[in-house]
Amino acid sequence: MSMKINEEDRKNYENKYKEEVFEKIYKIVSLQDNNIRKIEILKKKIGIKTRVPNIGITVNNKIVEISRIFKLAGISIYTEINEKGSQNKSFCGRAIIEDIISQTSESMDLIIEFYNTLIDILKQKRNKWYGLDQIKTVWRVIKNPGKLNNILSITTFSKDEIEKIEANLIEFAKMDDKIWNYNLKDNFIQSILSFINQNRDEYEIPVVLEESIIPTMQKLGLEEQIPELKEQLSKIQETNSEQQQILNTESKPWKLDKSKKLEIQRHSKMIAKEHETDKTNYKEKEDLEQQ
Numbered sequence: 035m036s037m038k039i040n041e042e043d044r045k046n047y048e049n050k051y052k053e054e055v056f057e058k059i060y061k062i063v064s065l066q067d068n069n070i071r072k073i074e075i076l077k078k079k080i081g082i083k084t085r086v087p088n089i090g091i092t093v094n095n096k097i098v099e100i101s102r103i104f105k106l107a108g109i110s111i112y113t114e115i116n117e118k119g120s121q122n123k124s125f126c127g128r129a130i131i132e133d134i135i136s137q138t139s140e141s142m143d144l145i146i147e148f149y150n151t152l153i154d155i156l157k158q159k160r161n162k163w164y165g166l167d168q169i170k171t172v173w174r175v176i177k178n179p180g181k182l183n184n185i186l187s188i189t190t191f192s193k194d195e196i197e198k199i200e201a202n203l204i205e206f207a208k209m210d211d212k213i214w215n216y217n218l219k220d221n222f223i224q225s226i227l228s229f230i231n232q233n234r235d236e237y238e239i240p241v242v243l244e245e246s247i248i249p250t251m252q253k254l255g256l257e258e259q260i261p262e263l264k265e266q267l268s269k270i271q272e273t274n275s276e277q278q279q280i281l282n283t284e285s286k287p288w289k290l291d292k293s294k295k296l297e298i299q300r301h302s303k304m305i306a307k308e309h310e311t312d313k314t315n316y317k318e319k320e321d322l323e324q325q
Contacts, residue, residue, distance in 0.1 A: 047121050048113045055097070055112070055131055062138050063090030069145055073203070076152070079186035081196055084203045087210040089141045093134055096216055100130055103218065107253040116245055125237070125246040129229035130222070134213060141209045148202040155195050156185060222256055223263050230270060239267050 066088045073086050097111075104111040104127065111127035191199070226247060230239065243264070251260055 044113070044115075044121060048110060051112050051123055055135075056094070058135065059090055059094045059097070062093065062135070063088060066090045066138075066141075073145070073148070075183060076186060077203075079183065079189075080152075080191055080199060082200045082203065084200050085207055086203055087207060089138055089206075089210050089213060092210050092213045093138060096134055096213055097131055100216075100218070101127075103254070107255070109250060109253050114246060114250075124250070125229075125242055126222075126226065126250040129225045130218075133221075133225035133228050134216060136228075137209060137213055141206055144202045144206045144209065148199065148206075151202060152182070152199050155191070155199065156182075156189065159189060218254060218256060222251070222254075223259055223266065226263060227266055227270070230267070234270075239271055243267060 067090075070086050070088055077083075077086070101111040104124075109124070111124055111130065113121055114124040114127075115121050230237065247263070248260060251257060251263070
């Protein structure tokens with residue numbers, strides 16, 4: 035017999051998770067806004083016209099849009115109640131939210147590559163005169179691009195150079211379009227598979243499929259996709275089973291009795307002694323990160 039959840043408790047639980055989600059998105063929006071402001075200044079000096087949208091805002095709007103679709107279906111994207119009557123984060127909702135948010139990390143990689151490409155081209159053009167050869171990490175430039183702005187004020191670029199610098203911003207804009215075009219019909223299954231692959235140890239696939247995923251798909255009008263999802267999940271289960279068999283096989287040689295272990299240890303020491311080398315004949319490896 036399931037226990038009935040107090041409506042106030044249900045709302046509090048849902049609001050708490052919702053706050054976690056949008057707090058994470060707010061941080062993404064703020065970070066991207068800061069980076070985009072700096073990039074816009076650089077764009078004008080380089081001669082780049084490609085738009086640089088705030089992907090965090092697109093993520094926010096997309097999650098709000100999907101949450102409304104869930105609500106119209108009579109369910110929440112944030113929480114669900116299982117057969118035992120306990121409340122949990124919605125499995126499908128969490129999968130969708132995390133899939134959409136995860137794409138912002140790739141967008142940050144594109145921003146970094148934009149700076150890397152720009153710096154590499156400037157190094158070739160301006161050499162050591164402006165101290166660009168001393169830049170050890172692109173993050174210093176991203177946080178404080180003042181020197182870069184000054185250099186760009188007296189630098190001109192060829193068409194090919196502009197295209198190379200602009201390429202990552204074009205991909206950045208495509209990433210924004212990809213998130214904007216996310217929809218349940220085309221992307222639901224991929225979100226579920228991605229989430230399960232990343233959380234294999236947290237869920238039992240047959241259980242979560244019957245108790246959460248299929249009921250949610252039915253309410254969202256995605257029944258036609260259930261057979262395809264089942265087929266993909268069975269492949270994941272087969273892979274999991276094969277990996278477990280490999281782990282079990284690999285672990286067997288370590289199940290040795292004490293005498294066998296001692297024999298292996300003695301043999302290892304003999305090999306080590308035979309190959310002992312005077313380390314003073316070798317120059318210690320330099321720590322490149324500290325240069």
